[in-house]
Amino acid sequence: MTTSPPAPSAPQVREGLLSSRYAATTAGMFALVFFSAFEALAVTTVMPGVARELDGVRLYALSFAAPLASGVVGMVLTGWWSDRRGPGTPLLASIGAFTVGLVVCGLAPTMPVLVAGRLLQGLGGGGLTVGLYVVVGVVFPTALQPALFASFAAAWVLPSLVGPSAAAWVAGLVGWRWVFLGVVALVGLATVLVLPAVRALPPPTEPDPARPGDPGGRRLGWAVVAAVAVLALDLVGQRALALSVLAGVLVLVAVRPLVPPRTLRAAPGLPSVILARGMLSAGFFSAEAYLPFVLQEQWAWSPTSAGAALAAAGLSWTLASHVQARLRDRWTDQRAILVGAAGLTLGVAGAFAAVALDAPAAALVSSYGLSAAGMGIGYPRTSVATLSASDDRDRGFNSSALSVADSLGGALALAVSGVLFATEASFSAVYAGAVGWALLAVVAATRARPLPAAA
Template sequence: MPDRPAPAEGLFSREYAAATSLFAAVMFLTGLAALAVVPTLPTAARDLDGVSLFPLVAGCFVAASLLGGVLGGHWADRAGAHRPLALGMALAVVTLLVSGASTSIWQLAAGRFLDGLAAGMVAVAINTAIGQAYPDRLRPRALALMSTCWIVPSLVGPPLAGLVAETWSWRAVFLGLAALTLVPALAVVALLRGPSWRTASAPPPDGAPRPALLVAAAVSVGAALGQYGVSGWDARHLLFTVGGLVLLVAFAPRLLPRGTWRAVRGLPATVLLCGLGSGVFFTLEALVPLFLVTEREVPPLVIGLAFTGAALAWAASSAVQGRLLERAPRHRLVVAGALVQGVAVAVAAVGTLPGAPDPVAASAMVVAAVGMGMYAPSLTVLALSHSPRGRQGYASSSMQTSQNLGQVTVLALGSGVFNAFLGAGSSGHGGYRAAFVLLLVPCAVAALLAVRTRAA
């Protein structure tokens, strides 16, 4: 009898089961720590007499993840993904303890900054590890699984954390997450001590550009200053906004591949589109709930259901692109994702019309999540395909940096348009509508430039 063919390797085959399971657990807990604590931050700021500094606390996580992503990618290329991933997990536990034990608003802000640093390192290190250790055929599925594990916590994390904070204490949320993260952190350190992970990376090519960590720190500080600055419109806030903008303009290009702003074919265009898509989605996620609360007085339960629906839509769309559409050209999935995001923006704008039912605007978040489920994993696959061996960490950190810059920049532009319309005497509905219409521009640009991300 002829020999039976060997079973096809999968994410949970003997060779990859341990790594896949641990990576999935790490991404789930990292996402839970990032998303679950959000409802508790206003309560924490109030209890610590720091309501006026709440914008800084809220913005610290994204600002620090810029630095964490660059640090993690830089380190992963030089020494393998195991070291930044292990340190990131250990730091995640420490930062949750720091936040949970806060006695001042500044300690809470420091904890959130360190948490963003850890999250940036972990996300980039896991993407790099997948690029270094998984075969090409399994990468889309692995990345889709990681995306799902990051998003799924938003199904239960925010309402559960809000319940714990209301019935017990907001500190219990941070301390409980630290306890949950401790065991996976120890398991990751044990797994990545193996020789296969230590030798997974190749020496970087001579003369390859390496971003200076001081540059990454300047960009991180610039993002934090900008987010604090847009929280008010007096002279002091304007000064912070200008200072943050100067730092971003001066230093951000040094963290991205040369030619990113010109959408040069290959990795630069891929990195650029990552920032555009992420900026559109997270701006919708910020402004749509704000519109529903301030203009329509929608109950929190409805907004919570919108977040849950968006999480489910992202996970389902990501799974579809990872399995059912794994043979489709990735750049075409990017086009489809950008167009779906454009539809979501249009839905949000229609939802601001006086006669539109409340669920119309809320549904925009769900539609946008469908687009991101196709868009984000496909761009990550393309970025890894454009990266030579030994440079996956640089590509992953560039994507992370672009994603965070996109969130900061697009949200700031949308907020600026909104406030400009209010200053001109427009209604709140008109201001939100103008901000949503503005988001059609990055959607159209991403759809038109997607062909430049095509793999060779």
């Protein structure tokens, strides 16, 4: 007697990011990352004009350092809050802070008020990034997460190509205030798309009563200290050198609990990878913040032309990033980080020479493009090297340390740039400082080799 084979089961349809279940959430998350990145890049183009109109050139560097410094607090706070109470409320609070910051900036009557808005913007933006990542882990299945994170990367790349030029166009058409205010409604629409997924999140897990000494709370305290010290360095450094040195020392003391041991000593392996990431950000972003300013002041470029220079550098970064990805099997992470740091150093050194010697503007723009290419090669590999040196016990802490080094490195360098620009009254001093940070990135990169235990 024979039996008929069992009927084949119906094929399971694998849902994608744009399936009916996930499409709105995917679109909303992509939009939130895009608008956060757009603001970070677009503001660079219009800030020289904003500083002149609000009579706040002395606070120019602080307007860039402020969101980076407060962003560190937002990252640590949202991560800690999400672990204790679930990601829904922290994410919405971060979006709220980001939006209020945009409104304050757009309506700011003075430069100090605008800096306050930038602080709120950074606090919300830093928390927004962490909150979205936590929500992704809860809402999306593991199989879809790599594709969603890839879309987040694209959401950061696209603004580097269109953001500066779009900001210059908006500022010329309706005024710089709408570079901030025009994004508010779009952020609101993106939030509406994400809201159903946030409301459907499972109830938060009660905190473990056996862990009264939650280290996350201590890390939050040190993050606040570091952020305040960075801002104080910029504010007091223009008036009292001793106080600026004290603030700088306080930054170094506060950052130690937020990064792996011996990071500030450039210990071989992961500590030097983390340090290299911070110094790469310091060298590049301190130079980037002043690029539109110096092009408009020293070479009389229009904001639109200066924005086009920033966009071209974004393209250089993107192309170099693709090149390093293709060389993934031929270049070790340490070699890529070292090549990237060397490219950054050559680029900012060329920018310093162009500014100091009053060379044609093309020399400055091409040098800046070289520094962006260096970032495209070295910057992604710091992330890869960090994950390679981590396991389940420390992956979260190390990833957080990388982000903290990234933001605090840029914020510290911008604060120092503000002091240099105020005391020396020259762009040359700013770019000389950028060369110094880039050289430190090279030193760290030479020690970023993997240790035997992490190989």
